[in-house]
Amino acid sequence: MTKRTFILALIIIPILVISGFYLRALYRRTFFENRQRPEDEIRTQLTQEALQSEAGSQVAVSLYFPNYDTGELIQEAREMSLAPNAEDQIRQIVLALIQGSLQGHARSLPSSAALRAVFLASDGTAYLDFSSDVKRNFPVGIESETLAIYSVVDSLAANIPGVKRVKFLIQGQEVDTLDGHADLTSFYTPNLVANSPG
Amino acid sequence: MSLFKPSLRWAYIAAAGFTIILIFWPARRVESQNFVFYLPSQRKLVPVETIGNAAYLPLLPVLNLMGQVSALQEKRGSLRLWFGAYQLRFRLGQRKVELNKETVMLPAPALHVHGQWMVPAAFLSIILPRLTGQAIIYKAGTGRAFIGNVRPISYTVALEKEPSGTRIEVNFTGKVAIQTASTNGKWVIFMGSASVEPLEPQISFQDPYVKSLDFDDQDGQPKLILSPAEPGMNFYPHLTNGGQTLIVDLVKPLLATGQPPALHAPAKPPVTVLPVVPPSARPVAAAPQAPRLPAIVLDAGHGGSDSGARSRDGILEKNLVAQIVGRVQSALEATKKYRVILTRPGDSDPTFEQRTLTANTSLPLVFLTFHAGELGDRSPVITVYTYQAGAAPAIATGAPLELFTRWDEAQQPEIGKSRQLALDVQQQLTRIQGAIVPQPQQAPVRDLRSIAAPAIAIEVGTLSPEEDAGSIASAPFQQQLAAAVAAAVEQFSPGGAPK
Numbered sequence: 020m021t022k023r024t025f026i027l028a029l030i031i032i033p034i035l036v037i038s039g040f041y042l043r044a045l046y047r048r049t050f051f052e053n054r055q056r057p058e059d060e061i062r063t064q065l066t067q068e069a070l071q072s073e074a075g076s077q078v079a080v081s082l083y084f085p086n087y088d089t090g091e092l093i094q095e096a097r098e099m100s101l102a103p104n105a106e107d108q109i110r111q112i113v114l115a116l117i118q119g120s121l122q123g124h125a126r127s128l129p130s131s132a133a134l135r136a137v138f139l140a141s142d143g144t145a146y147l148d149f150s151s152d153v154k155r156n157f158p159v160g161i162e163s164e165t166l167a168i169y170s171v172v173d174s175l176a177a178n179i180p181g182v183k184r185v186k187f188l189i190q191g192q193e194v195d196t197l198d199g200h201a202d203l204t205s206f207y208t209p210n211l212v213a214n215s216p217g
Numbered sequence: 218m219s220l221f222k223p224s225l226r227w228a229y230i231a232a233a234g235f236t237i238i239l240i241f242w243p244a245r246r247v248e249s250q251n252f253v254f255y256l257p258s259q260r261k262l263v264p265v266e267t268i269g270n271a272a273y274l275p276l277l278p279v280l281n282l283m284g285q286v287s288a289l290q291e292k293r294g295s296l297r298l299w300f301g302a303y304q305l306r307f308r309l310g311q312r313k314v315e316l317n318k319e320t321v322m323l324p325a326p327a328l329h330v331h332g333q334w335m336v337p338a339a340f341l342s343i344i345l346p347r348l349t350g351q352a353i354i355y356k357a358g359t360g361r362a363f364i365g366n367v368r369p370i371s372y373t374v375a376l377e378k379e380p381s382g383t384r385i386e387v388n389f390t391g392k393v394a395i396q397t398a399s400t401n402g403k404w405v406i407f408m409g410s411a412s413v414e415p416l417e418p419q420i421s422f423q424d425p426y427v428k429s430l431d432f433d434d435q436d437g438q439p440k441l442i443l444s445p446a447e448p449g450m451n452f453y454p455h456l457t458n459g460g461q462t463l464i465v466d467l468v469k470p471l472l473a474t475g476q477p478p479a480l481h482a483p484a485k486p487p488v489t490v491l492p493v494v495p496p497s498a499r500p501v502a503a504a505p506q507a508p509r510l511p512a513i514v515l516d517a518g519h520g521g522s523d524s525g526a527r528s529r530d531g532i533l534e535k536n537l538v539a540q541i542v543g544r545v546q547s548a549l550e551a552t553k554k555y556r557v558i559l560t561r562p563g564d565s566d567p568t569f570e571q572r573t574l575t576a577n578t579s580l581p582l583v584f585l586t587f588h589a590g591e592l593g594d595r596s597p598v599i600t601v602y603t604y605q606a607g608a609a610p611a612i613a614t615g616a617p618l619e620l621f622t623r624w625d626e627a628q629q630p631e632i633g634k635s636r637q638l639a640l641d642v643q644q645q646l647t648r649i650q651g652a653i654v655p656q657p658q659q660a661p662v663r664d665l666r667s668i669a670a671p672a673i674a675i676e677v678g679t680l681s682p683e684e685d686a687g688s689i690a691s692a693p694f695q696q697q698l699a700a701a702v703a704a705a706v707e708q709f710s711p712g713g714a715p716k
Contacts, residue, residue: 028225032232039236046240090600090658159526159534160590161602161676165660168607195569195663199518199525200588202663204625205607 076100081177082115084124085166087158092170093124105181106137109145112174113137127170129156135191143183144206145175151190154198164201169210176209184208251435251564252338253361254282255369255412260437265360266335271325272358273335276307283349283364296327296334303348307334316344354414361414361434369414374430376422382450382468383426387441392460397452398546400559401567401575404452406441406463413439426450426467436536436564443467510556513549513706514576516586516664517542517559521566526590526680532690534680535564538587541677544699545585552707555582573667577627582710583638584672585702586664589680589689597689598653599698601643602674603635604628604666605659627669634671641709642673645701651688671709675702 080099083092099115101108117128132153138146157167168187175182184206187197194203252265252274261282266273280286280300289298294309306315307327314321321344325337341355341362354369355362363369370391377384393411397404415432422428428444443452445467453466517538519525525534539561546557558579560572567575576584606629622630639657646654662674677698678689688694 024225028228032228035229035232035236039232039239042236043239043242090655158590158681160680161588161660161662161674162600162658163590168661199523200590200662202607202661202666204663204666205661207607207661 080112080115081174082112082120083127083170083173083177084116084120085127085163085170087125087163087166090162090166092166092173095120095122095124097121101178105179106139108179109137109139109147109175109182110134112178113147113171116170116174125158127167128153131155139181143181145179145182145185146188147171147185148188148191153189157198159198159200161200164197164199167197168201168203168207172207173209250360251437253434253437255361255363255367256282257365257367262437265338266330268328268330268335269325272338272360273325273328273330274338274340276327276334276336276340279336279340279345280348283345283351300348305344305348307336314344316347356414359414363412363414367412369412371414371416373416374420376424376427379466379468382466383424385427385430385443385465385467387430387463387465388458389461389463393456393463394460395454395456395463397454398557398559398562399452400562401571402445402448403562404443404445404454404465405562406443406454406465408439408441411439422446426469433563436539438563440563442562510554511582511710512558512579513555514558514560514579514581514584514670515542515545515549516572516576516584517561518586518588518664519566520561520564523566525588527682528680528684528686528690529682530685532680532686534589537589537680537686537690538677539564541587541695541698544695545587545702548699548703549706552703554707569663570667572664573624573627576672577667577669581670583706584665584668584670585642585706586662586672586674588674588676589678590676597651597678597687597694598655599646599649599678600655600676601639601646601657602660602662602665602676603632603639603657604668604672605661606666607661622669624667627667628665628672631669631671635665635673638671638705638709639673642675642702642705645705645708646698649694649697649701652694 077098077100080097082095082097084095086093097115099111101111113134117130117132119126119130133150134147135150136148140146172185175185186206187203196203250265251262254261254263263274263278277286284301287299289296296307298305304317309329310326312323312326314323323337323343324339328335339357341353346353351365353362353364370389372387372389375386377386391411394409396407396409413432418432420430424446426446428446431442433440433442443465451468453468454463456463519535523535527533542559549555549557558575558581560575561567636657643654643657646652665672665674680686
């Protein structure tokens with residue numbers, strides 16, 4: 020073996036070994052690990068940036084937040100610049116709910132929740148695809164999950180006339196429940212009767 | 218090029234082979250279950266993880282079960298701790314453990330997983346007895362250890378053919394007391410305070426009547442789970458030989474000529490649960506002479522890996538509601554008017570459809586599901602729910618559909634009765650001292666959606682990470698709750714049928 024060959028071998032063999040480690044890590048990341056989180060973060064960031072850039076004139080919107088002591092939703096009026104597109108408006112309303120009440124009401128959705136995608140069908144069904152983070156730091160229970168669902172449904176129906184009913188998805192899939200209690204296999208129509216003004 | 222000279226071929230082959238092995242080396246397998254510590258006066262559960270091929274236990278919870286860690290010092294890659302008169306030092310990824318001045322070898326290295334130091338389960342037999350001065354019986358590969366003077370009992374099983382069934386004889390090496398329950402088409406034989414180490418945790422049979430007899434203590438309650446080979450069998454367990462022999466007769470029911478089918482007879486799984494006493498004269502034809510008691514289905518929410526809500530003091534919803542269901546079961550069975558069907562055995566987690574199937578095939582008088590959750594700051598609050606569909610049910614279009622009820626709308630025709638039941642339960646619950654019980658509510662409770670019977674959900678109070686569980690975890694409160702629910706069921710169906 021010449022000196023030149025030896026040096027080349029010294030360089031190439033470690034490169035091959037390092038490549039092996041890298042490919043192994045890549046393979047595992049691809050097939051074993053959940054790679055949704057970075058994607059979700061990017062989606063959320065892009066959504067927020069897009070909404071800010073399309074903001075129009077200020078309008079009064081009604082948001083509904085839960086009151087666990089009475090089991091009702093409380094209306095909170097807020098001035099918002101709604102985007103012209105209905106799907107973007109849905110994003111804005113849901114993001115406002117994720118942001119939380121400005122009047123100190125309880126949260127309906129955790130701050131870690133991210134809305135991955137929105138689709139408004141021609142029959143007025145809004146499909147909301149949440150990330151699985153919607154289940155983190157969430158007050159579990161029949162009442163809290165029911166209030167969370169209707170907080171979203173009623174807030175959308177009250178502000179966006181095109182939304183007739185809502186279907187919830189998590190990570191792009193239909194799931195049985197939000198977190199073990201409230202049925203997410205159904206479509207939801209608004210239930211504004213049970214709410215109280217704030 | 219000289220680089221590809223034959224003399225270097227081995228190096229390329231080795232590097233390529235190494236690369237391929239690295240890529241396809243199986244990812245580290247991680248499984249999680251419970252490890253049961255049978256202590257002299259109680260049982261404790263610690264999560265055990267299978268990492269690679271070795272069972273690992275979290276070090277600090279194990280030590281805290283046995284005594285107190287007086288000090289601990291964690292540096293990058295090493296952990297030093299003081300336990301009684303001993304000083305231990307673990308190093309990440311190393312099998313060596315320093316025990317005072319001595320070095321002890323574990324069969325697998327100490328690891329740091331999910332923020333916890335983990336040690337192989339063999340730590341229990343190699344190091345822990347020296348630390349605690351207590352005898353510890355741990356058989357490698359099992360999920361339980363017996364501490365101090367706790368001596369495990371074991372059992373052997375024999376099968377005997379009967380004219381219309383099978384007799385199973387379980388001989389224990391010590392005395393046991395049993396309680397039975399029927400759930401998901403299986404019979405569960407709880408062994409109370411006995412400390413049991415099965416020789417064979419799963420026994421399968423080649424028998425026309427019985428499929429298997431499995432041991433389970435994942436929730437800290439040792440029990441045998443008997444799976445019949447076919448539905449509709451009757452089950453007669455009794456203890457003999459001073460509590461050391463359990464005899465279970467599985468008998469195929471034979472209907473007497475001309476006798477009408479029993480009321481509320483289930484179409485599918487077996488649901489006959491008799492008290493733990495032998496039939497007065499063991500029948501060859503064990504046909505029930507009287508109509509079977511109407512069924513009440515009790516559903517404890519969550520289970521298994523789904524713990525549900527959790528309080529600040531560590532009460533899990535799955536355990537809390539299982540306790541309450543047990544008390545409601547006892548209260549209902551004490552009336553001798555109902556038989557009780559449970560939808561989940563022990564700490565399992567049946568799907569919603571499995572729970573619904575268990576309920577609907579039992580043709581129950583009522584279905585009650587128990588949950589806990591966020592109900593605000595007032596406590597204890599008990600809320601009763603009936604089902605509310607998210608949207609109007611699908612409109613039937615055409616005659617054929619009228620013949621059937623859609624599975625996902627099976628609760629709709631029962632809503633009226635469910636609301637009456639909810640009112641009866643709410644009325645009885647208001648008698649619990651100190652409890653706040655609002656009017657029944659409607660909610661899209663998934664457990665209720667497909668139940669073809671009067672069905673309600675009872676949310677028994679607040680379990681929130683910001684608060685302790687408080688009175689809802691106390692026995693007196695749960696007893697009152699169980700008595701109120703049983704009274705409400707009687708009020709709803711005084712003669713065994715809905716009013």
